[in-house]
Amino acid sequence: MATEQNKLPAIISHCKEYGFIFPSSDIYDGLSAVYDYGQWGVELKKNIKDTWWKSMVYMHENIVGLDSAIFMHPTIWKASGHVDNFSDPMIDNLDSKKRYRVDHLIEGFAEQLAANSEEASKAILVSMDQLLSNDDFAGLKQLIIDHKIKCPISGTCNWTDVRQFNLMFSTQLGSVADDSDTIYLRPETAQGIFVNFLNVQKSGRMKIPFGIAQIGKAFRNEIVARGFIFRMREFEQMEMQFFVRPGTQKEWYESWKTTRMQWHLDLGIPAEKYRFHDHVKLAHYADAACDIEYDFPMGFKEVEGIHSRTDFDLTQHQLYSKKKQVYFDNDIDETTGKPYGNYVPYVIETSIGLDRTILLVLSEAYTEEDLSTPEKQDSRVVLKFPNKLAPIKLAILPLMKKDGLSEIAKELMNECRESFFCFYEEKDSIGKRYRRMDALGTPFCVTIDHQTKEDGTVTIRYRDSMEQERINMSDVRNKVMEALK
């Protein structure tokens, strides 16, 4: 039996054995923190995407979709701050083995110093900023040594050299390798939305407030990528950027917090498995930010971020592209009696990690049940997915592979396969086939037996309760369809 401690390894094994998730490049010993989705994993992933897309795009008249390219103009990442802010110089203390961001370390020291001397404190920060903007790593180390800045843990000044870790993957566009051809694989999908803001707004005749939703891959060269599919170097995001009138961002931020949490709860996951975590230290672009955290097998971790990004991104792109990123608001401002006029919209971002959501759903669904009776030991592993997320919706099982039962089963198969994903199986005992479907999380199994030939009824068996009932074969399709709503 898997305990909370070894639940994650149990899930990882189960995912591999039953075709959900394989390590990437498995026959070559894998590739660190990269995974492939197998035949059932890809269905699960698709179903989660569909659920999100439907809730965002289909259910909101003022939200539309987008699929922007992974390659983008390199200046976009200068404008967004990724070139400067996501390439932080780091330093390690050799005694405590702790790693620090150089700016955090020096800022912390300056803060302490400020208690005695405001001036000395400011002086350090000024020289730090200068060194940082010149990428002078040797100078930064010298600054740390000159001021005898110690590691808070070990209390020593035994430092490594300052090194840089760039979170963005770079590659070359075009056949001639040249600095000017260096482009990045996007570290977030958001910028693709921002640079298409006016395209979508104008061509879609969108009126503020409105949103643009996008699902796509993003890439981050994490220093430490760990935790199965929780933190991968290549991952998929489901993002929605919601453009609002300046001054209304607070209420929209709150509103999207509620809406997004409700989406999670609508998956049937209990509220106590979730919590909000408000950011105290805000990113350079935000005026409010929080995470939705889920209680993973390894503890509460972030699944989704909701950020009030202000007008930072559009203003930056306006600056770097020299193209106005403004919206003309015809609505009447009651205080002036005139239209609101031109402004750069504020943005509320909801950004959920698709792979993390998959791990969330798997963690919630994975169940080991002890079915032992005094006569017999018995257990099963069952994935209790919400019906709409299950890779296979219906298994169609002839009780025996003779007496024409297979033919009837295939008729039913053909009737249902257009409406939802079905799985046909005639091998092994019926009990074994039920259990195999439990392991894949199939919510419904239908068995065709001799009685079917007489009165057209079949047995439908429910995954979670293991209960069975007799229904008309002609009702099967509708019954499953009903359960998928």
Added chain:
RNA sequence: GCGGAAGUCGUAUAGUGGUAAUACCUCAGCCUUCCAAGCUGAUGCCGACAGUUCGAUUCUGUUCUUCCGCUCCA
């Protein structure tokens, strides 16, 4: 990246200086038929590369990968 632990069929585990075992899974067949573990048979593993050795899966080194911590994030 640093520290600690570990890599044996698809999964989970044995074991040995003379190239390997068990269970489940999978496959072929038999039997049975509404909840896995009945019978017969089959496929499939010592992460990789070096070194020591007559001989290495076992000892040593390197490397790769994974797990547990530290930092960043979706």
